[in-house]
Amino acid sequence: MPFYVSPAQQMRDKAEYARQGIARGRSCVTLQYAGGILMMAPNPSSALHKISEIYDRIAFAAVGRYNEYENLRKAGVTVADITGYQFDRHDVTARGIANYYAQTLGTIFTESNKPFEVEIVVAEVGEHPDGDQIYRITFDGSVTDEPGFVAFGGEADRVSAVLKERYSEGLSLAGAFGAALAALSASGNSASGNSASGNGERTEIVGSQLEVAILDRTRDHRTFRRIRAARLEELIAEARAAESRAAEAGAAEAGPADSATASDTPEASEAPQAPDTPTASQAPKTSKAPETSTDSAPPTGPDPSRTDRGSGTNGGDSESPL
Amino acid sequence: MGSYFDGGQTGSFAGPNGDAGRSPRRPSASFMNRQTSSFADFLTSHSPGLLPGRVQPGVESAPGAQVIKDLPHGTTIVAATCDGGVVLAGDRRATAGSMIAKRDVEKVFRSDEYSAIGYAGTGSVGIEIIRLFQVELEHYEKMEGRSLSLEGKANRLAWMVRGNLGAAMQGLIMVPLFVGYDEESGHGRIFSYDVAGGPYEEQRFFSIGSGSIFARGSLKKLYVDDMPVGDAVLACVQALYDAADDDSATGGPDLTRHIFPMIATVSSDGYRRLSDAESQEIAEQVVQSRMSQPDGPLAPLRNG
Numbered sequence: 086m087p088f089y090v091s092p093a094q095q096m097r098d099k100a101e102y103a104r105q106g107i108a109r110g111r112s113c114v115t116l117q118y119a120g121g122i123l124m125m126a127p128n129p130s131s132a133l134h135k136i137s138e139i140y141d142r143i144a145f146a147a148v149g150r151y152n153e154y155e156n157l158r159k160a161g162v163t164v165a166d167i168t169g170y171q172f173d174r175h176d177v178t179a180r181g182i183a184n185y186y187a188q189t190l191g192t193i194f195t196e197s198n199k200p201f202e203v204e205i206v207v208a209e210v211g212e213h214p215d216g217d218q219i220y221r222i223t224f225d226g227s228v229t230d231e232p233g234f235v236a237f238g239g240e241a242d243r244v245s246a247v248l249k250e251r252y253s254e255g256l257s258l259a260g261a262f263g264a265a266l267a268a269l270s271a272s273g274n275s276a277s278g279n280s281a282s283g284n285g286e287r288t289e290i291v292g293s294q295l296e297v298a299i300l301d302r303t304r305d306h307r308t309f310r311r312i313r314a315a316r317l318e319e320l321i322a323e324a325r326a327a328e329s330r331a332a333e334a335g336a337a338e339a340g341p342a343d344s345a346t347a348s349d350t351p352e353a354s355e356a357p358q359a360p361d362t363p364t365a366s367q368a369p370k371t372s373k374a375p376e377t378s379t380d381s382a383p384p385t386g387p388d389p390s391r392t393d394r395g396s397g398t399n400g401g402d403s404e405s406p407l
Numbered sequence: 408m409g410s411y412f413d414g415g416q417t418g419s420f421a422g423p424n425g426d427a428g429r430s431p432r433r434p435s436a437s438f439m440n441r442q443t444s445s446f447a448d449f450l451t452s453h454s455p456g457l458l459p460g461r462v463q464p465g466v467e468s469a470p471g472a473q474v475i476k477d478l479p480h481g482t483t484i485v486a487a488t489c490d491g492g493v494v495l496a497g498d499r500r501a502t503a504g505s506m507i508a509k510r511d512v513e514k515v516f517r518s519d520e521y522s523a524i525g526y527a528g529t530g531s532v533g534i535e536i537i538r539l540f541q542v543e544l545e546h547y548e549k550m551e552g553r554s555l556s557l558e559g560k561a562n563r564l565a566w567m568v569r570g571n572l573g574a575a576m577q578g579l580i581m582v583p584l585f586v587g588y589d590e591e592s593g594h595g596r597i598f599s600y601d602v603a604g605g606p607y608e609e610q611r612f613f614s615i616g617s618g619s620i621f622a623r624g625s626l627k628k629l630y631v632d633d634m635p636v637g638d639a640v641l642a643c644v645q646a647l648y649d650a651a652d653d654d655s656a657t658g659g660p661d662l663t664r665h666i667f668p669m670i671a672t673v674s675s676d677g678y679r680r681l682s683d684a685e686s687q688e689i690a691e692q693v694v695q696s697r698m699s700q701p702d703g704p705l706a707p708l709r710n711g
Binding site: 164 | 439538
C-alpha cells in the first residue's frame, strides 16, 4: 500500500472501479407508458430478481453486483414499510426511497474500502402519467430525475440511444414493450451474452431470458405485476410482429429492389445462442423457493382482475392489462 | 409488568448487534443486512416504540384507570368454512360501558390475498395489531418473494397476541379470529386465539366476542359441512343476528342507516369483501324471515 494517497485519487479509483463493475453487466430499461411504468432487464434466472416491488406504487430495478443490490432492495422495502406503518401508506414516496438510497450509497462510497458496484432505479406510478416519477441513483449516491425513460448498466449509452429514438409519450404497453426490447437488443451485452453477430443482425432475446414487470396505474393497492410465461411470450411476439411490419413498410417505401432486405427481419430464425454464464455479479448459486403465482400475478396474487372490494376495477381479463 | 415489546428487553428480540443494530455514524445502515424477514421482529430491535402493547405497569390501579375501562369494545365475530373456502363476518357495534360508542366499526379485515382477520376486544388495540399483522405479512412476501404458509401466518399472529399479554392484563384485551384459504389443500381454515396467544385450529365454524356464545349456538343448528359459500354467508348473518338479539354489546343490522354486518369470503379467488349492496340484500333477507319467525330458522327435532 502506498504511504499516502490523495483523497481525490482515492475517489477517482473507487469511481472507476464501480463504473467498470456496472459496465460489465447487462443493461436495464425503465419507461413510462400510458397505463403505467414498464421495467425490463435481461435475466436468465427466474428466481433471482433485478426488478422488484418496494411498495404499493413503487418499484425497484438494479444492475451490478447481485448481493449488493439485493441488500439495498431489502433495506428499501424496510424503509418503505416502516414509513407506511408509522404514518400511512400514502406517505411512502419514490422520492423518499431514492433519497434513502442516495444517503446510503453515498456513505458506502465515501467510507468503505470498496464501493457498491450497483446502479439503481426507483420508479413510482401516479394516478395519471404526469404523476409518474423515475429516479436513478448511482454508486456514489447521486440521484437524477429521469422523466419518461432511462437505460442504465451495461452498455447504457447504446441502449439509451435506441430507447430515446423509440420512446414517445402515451405508448401502449405493447409499444413500450417493443421499444424496451429493441433497446436491449441493441446492446452487445444482451441476454445471450455474446456480442452482436458479424452479419449485423441483432441478437435475439427470448422470454426465458427476460425479466419484465409493470406498475399498473389502474390497479388498487399494489400496482406491481410481473409479466411472465404466456403473457410475456405474447408481448414479445407482438413486438416482433410490429418490428417486421415497420421494416416492411420502410422497405416498401425504399422500392422493390430492396424487398430482399425486408424479409431479413429480426424474426428471421436465428437460434438464440446458449446463454453465457452469468457475470460474477449475478451468479445464481442458490435458488430461492419458487414463487407460487401463476403468470403475471404477484407471489400470492389471485386473479389480478379481482380487488378486495369485490367489484374489480379491471375487466374480467385475467392477464396483465394492456 | 411490561410486555415483551417494552423497550429495553434483551434476549432474543435484541438486534444482532446488541445495540439494536444502530451505528451512530450510519443510522441508515440499520436497514441494511437484515437478518430476518419479519417486520415485527425488526421493529422490536429498531423502533420498539412503534409496537402495540406498550403499557406502563400498574396502569389498572392508577387514578386514570377508568379510562381503560371506558375504551370501546364488545363484539361478535363468526367464521365458517364452506365449500372451497371460508367466511368471516362481524357485527358493527362498539360499546363503552353502557353507551354505544360507534355504530359502524369495521372489525373484519383483509390480512393478505388469501387470509382475513377479525378481532374482539379493545378497538384501538385491535386496529393496531391488525395493522402490524398486515404489514408483517406483506413485508415478508416482498422480502422473500413468496408469502408465508397459512400456518406461518397463524403463528406470527400468535406471537403478536402474546406480546400484547401485558397490556391485556391491564384491560387492553385483543383476541383475533384468523381465517385463510389453504392453497395446498383447497380448503378454508380457521384459527382462534386466547389472550396469551395460540393458535388453535378450529373445525367447521367458530365465534369470538361477547356475543359468541349465542352465535355459536345458532351456528350449531344451521351449519352444514361443505355448504356452498352463499349458504355459509347466510348462516353467519343469522348467527350474528342471534348474537345481537341476546348480547347488548353486539349490534344487529341497522336498516335505517344501512349499516350491515361486514362479511368477507376467502377462496381460491382470494379475499373478497361483500359490497354494501350485497350485505344489505342478505341482511334484509334475514330480517324479513325473522318477521314471521323471530327466533330464526327452526331446526328439525328428529333427524330424517
